[in-house]
Amino acid sequence: MNKINTGFDVVQNIISGKWKSIILYQLGYGEKRTKDLLKICEGVSHKVLNEQLKQLQQDGLIKRAVYSDEVPIRVEYTITDYGRSFLPLLKEMCDTGDKHLKKQGITAYDHKVCEYNESQA
Amino acid sequence: MNKINTGFDVVQNIISGKWKSIILYQLGYGEKRTKDLLKICEGVSHKVLNEQLKQLQQDGLIKRAVYSDEVPIRVEYTITDYGRSFLPLLKEMCDTGDKHLKKQGITAYDHKVCEYNESQA
DNA sequence: CTGTATCCAAAGCGATACTG
DNA sequence: CAGTATCGCTTTGGATACAG
Numbered sequence: 001m002n003k004i005n006t007g008f009d010v011v012q013n014i015i016s017g018k019w020k021s022i023i024l025y026q027l028g029y030g031e032k033r034t035k036d037l038l039k040i041c042e043g044v045s046h047k048v049l050n051e052q053l054k055q056l057q058q059d060g061l062i063k064r065a066v067y068s069d070e071v072p073i074r075v076e077y078t079i080t081d082y083g084r085s086f087l088p089l090l091k092e093m094c095d096t097g098d099k100h101l102k103k104q105g106i107t108a109y110d111h112k113v114c115e116y117n118e119s120q121a
Numbered sequence: 122m123n124k125i126n127t128g129f130d131v132v133q134n135i136i137s138g139k140w141k142s143i144i145l146y147q148l149g150y151g152e153k154r155t156k157d158l159l160k161i162c163e164g165v166s167h168k169v170l171n172e173q174l175k176q177l178q179q180d181g182l183i184k185r186a187v188y189s190d191e192v193p194i195r196v197e198y199t200i201t202d203y204g205r206s207f208l209p210l211l212k213e214m215c216d217t218g219d220k221h222l223k224k225q226g227i228t229a230y231d232h233k234v235c236e237y238n239e240s241q242a
Numbered sequence: 243c244t245g246t247a248t249c250c251a252a253a254g255c256g257a258t259a260c261t262g
Numbered sequence: 263c264a265g266t267a268t269c270g271c272t273t274t275g276g277a278t279a280c281a282g
Binding site for chain 4: 243244245246247248249250251252253254255256257258259260261262
């Protein structure tokens with residue numbers, strides 16, 4: 001891990017990785033199952049999702065609950081109070097980005113927007 | 122570049138890379154020469170600094186001015202209005218991180234804090 | 243359903259040397 | 263002082279197969 005000199009480093013460690021910020025942000029709205037997160041993080045691989053979830057746990061930002069009595073097994077992730085303390089920042093990140101997406105129009109970037117054409121499972 | 126679905130992606134593209142956020146943040150306080158940025162971004166390599174500066178220019182966040190009549194040559198970087206629109210977010214990132222650095226104490230992370238034992242140039 | 247391990251390709255970045 | 267190019271190491275992350 002990198003040397004941490006500034007608040008920026010703290011935040012970057014929290015949200016480094018392509019999915020951590022969105023995971024945390026979404027958990028702010030309520031607990032989620034693994035498969036839900038897999039859907040929310042559209043395009044994430046199985047492996048990377050678990051890696052980032054594990055890091056978020058180790059950093060104390062989220063909690064993992066296993067309901068092994070059920071079948072099939074169910075796992076729920078919830079945000080911790082510590083994780084919650086980052087929500088205002090995440091909200092502002094999201095808002096700032098969205099504002100620029102709208103203002104500049106979509107064409108400024110190589111992307112597709114909100115294509116949730118999932119027919120759900 | 123990655124597919125952009127959310128505001129998060131916009132922001133992550135802006136501040137991805139270890140130094141962009143701090144460069145932008147510092148330029149918010151006024152223009153800086155290359156060598157100044159090299160000092161501010163303690164530990165950055167010559168190559169990476171220039172890469173990130175170039176990306177910031179291409180994204181329209183900063184401007185580069187060359188004073189080639191002087192000797193030795195002088196180059197100044199300034200923040201643009203567009204770049205300035207990200208400053209509130211950067212401020213919050215910095216504050217949020219700093220707050221947690223202070224609150225948790227140093228021990229929560231594998232790092233060394235503010236070791237500016239540079240004897241300056 | 244959930245998580246781990248292996249393999250492999252791409253990206254990130256530091257060190258160094260070199261050009262203006 | 264400022265910037266580029268090359269090399270090689272490290273990290274990241276996707277695909278896939280496998281285990282509980």
